[in-house]
Amino acid sequence: MLSLSISRRSAAPMRCRPCFDVVLGARQTVPPLAAYIRRPFASSRALVAAAVVSADHTVLDVSKRCEHTTTETPSRKQLTTKEQVDELMDSFAEACELLTDAKESVGTTYFADDIEDAENQTQDVLKRWESLQADLEHQGAAEQLQRVRSMYELKIKQLKAEFETVREAGGAG
Known part of the structure; x- marks a missing residue:
């Protein structure tokens, strides 16, 4: 609920939300939205880690860049x-x-x-x-x-x- 209210106030897009999938046997569950911690006012590129736990492997770490949180200006095209x-x-x-x-x-x-x-x-x-x-x-x-x-x-x-x-x-x- 807290995450939703922060998201509504800041109007931050939901596309950068980390995805924590826990695999128990053959069943995959996703935690509720309130479990996500979001930083809508981050001022630099942030790496968001997602952990996957399975029966074969203990922890796999996958990183995703949140490109919309950067303060850099996009590279400009060559001007005439x-x-x-x-x-x-x-x-x-x-x-x-x-x-x-x-x-x-x-x-x-x-x-x-x-x-x-x-x-x-x-x-x-x-x-x-x-x-x-x-x-x-x-x-x-x-x-x-x-x-x-x-x-x-x-x-x-x-x-x-x-x-x-x-x-x-x-x-x-």
């Missing part, structure tokens, strides 16, 4: 160059907004938080930029790499310079 550029520019726009907020808050108590947010977003932009260039180099698309660099490299350099200027203006350098 256009999708990578779109994500880069979205991240760039966000970094510019955060830098504007940080500029406006120079000399206030909010500056430390604003410059930290701007720094994190700027680092994300730089990471995406390096990743995009590395992917294009790995693909051997020299012409496309040159085109992307000519279109976006100046923006990236300007973002870095603007971040440093704001950080120095706030005394966080």
